[in-house]
Amino acid sequence: MTTYSSPKSQLSALFQAAVTQVAPDLAVTVELERPKQASHGDFACNVAMQLAKPLKRNPRELAQAILDALPASDLVARTEIAGPGFINVVLHASAWQSLAAQVLKAGDAYGCGDMGKGEKIQVEFVSANPTGPLHVGHGRGAAFGASLANVLALGGYQVHREYYVNDAGRQMDILALSTWLRYLELCNEFVPFPGNAYQGGYVRTMAESIFALHGDRYKRAAGEVLARVPDAATDPEGHLDGLISNAKALLGPDYAYVHGAALEEQLGDCRNDLTEFGVTFDTWFSEKTLHESGLIDRAVEALRKQGHLYEQDGALWFRSTAFGDEKDRVVRRDNGIYTYFAADIAYHLNKFERGFARVIDVWGADHHGYIPRVKGALTAAGQDADRLMVALVQFAVLYRNGQKASMSTRAGEYVTLRDLRAEVGNDAARFFYVLRKSDQHLDFDLDLAKSQSNDNPVYYIQYAHARISSVLSAWDGNVEDLLDANTTLLSQPQELTLLRRLAEYPEVIAAAGREFSPHLLAYYLKDLAADLHGLYVACKFIVDDEELKQARLLLIAATRQVLRHGLAALGVSAPEKM
């Protein structure tokens, strides 16, 4: 990778040296900020004001002392002390001008950093129950998780993307039962379909394909299915559980077939959906394997040995209150079945055992209360729970005709991710999802997304890319030949603005990863596109002056590189033409 030292980091080093000289006994890290006002220079430093108190000196006087100690450099054009003690710095234009060729030379390495130092890090996201199509809420987790994983990878982490498949447990049993009951209808055996079973049309579709493949092989009498089952009206959950246990008893080994067929179908659908959405995973981790491999037994046994478990009311409890949780949690129910929590303890221990220095879970915000117990269990098992970081993603609430739309999977009345993608397109959906901070509620107005799809900000950015491509193809030359262009000719305000913006890109990538905030990248790309459009209107690129032409083409070629790179990190395409 091309080593590249930005104007900011170079200047920062100069200031650090000066401060060390002025205040050798104080460990101060110099912070440089980009002033909001252009008249305050390229960078402003507030270190004099920070040092004023501990050194008991006047901040403006201190600022002068720092400036006197600043090593000589051809980077700095001029400095000034302003206001209460700011040091404002203007760099020579050459500091920015040389950037264009550097970006192009570095190519896809430009923007990458070494913040992660090659550390192995896992991002687990989506992990939706495979009990039906992904809906728009899952879409947000997918877009966020994928973009986060991308910016972390660019930031120098070795990123592993994982989907946790909840293929064990009651929800899957309910799906298998729902499918079977629809199948029985095809066999003319009618069991009243429970209101709390999965209502979606996809369940009928699965039943039909089983019927098409196997005829009435799995047919059982409705009366047997309903035998000794609690009344649906007075005990709906008990009714459902009764049906499930009857299904298991009546089908015997065939139950596993129905269960497995439903799982395969839904998981495959989910995988295709995500792949089309540009979201892929290194591992699809099966919850069932945790049960079958004895990992859960082992995890529970480890906790028991350490004295963190106790029995009460026939169930086995984890004393999570000892680790800051508000109440203790059951790991094994009185019916002998492990809870989801028990599986999750084993799963997280397994993640740690796989050698990830850090593990990021992307969860829906409704799981926030779940964090203390998982971290508590990890601590109890002797692990460093701080290696687990949870990124909570608030709900994407769907609005249709100004009304909040229900997103209940069981009720089957929700908009799927697939529908959304078909309506607004993958690019707009990916971009729209990460245009909000993840911990902020996202109101997804379907009608607006549909009616205004052409006004979506994603097109504004893509248009900038297409415009550049259009110019470069009109020029019909080789971009590599531009690397030696005389960039000192880039002196228009719009050109310098664009160059400064390009310089920010590596910082934006780093911040987006560090703060789990891919939206910073989305906003940056909007700004970058705006700068490009501003330049486009102000300057002509293919001009008679050969030197100027080369310099300008170099600048926009570098801009295109960053646009393309940033859009790719967000999973958005960069079209050559629009």
Place this chain on the structure above:
RNA sequence: GCCCCCGUAGCUCAGUGGAUAGAGCAUCCCCCUCCUAAGGGGAGGGUCACACGUUCGAUUCGUGUCGGGGGCGCCA
């Protein structure tokens, strides 16, 4: 009751321990003989919910109040 998120322009939302708080949309006024007008320039629009505290400095940090949204299972 406890926990989480939010309160910034008419609307949707960024942003920041610093100097005169931004963008898009909407409204109004301008700019294509020219590499894509899906663009650009300009105008109007603000008690950064409120109070107190920390700080040289608070819209930003802390506490509290008010208001909006969401979550709190031997479900997963």
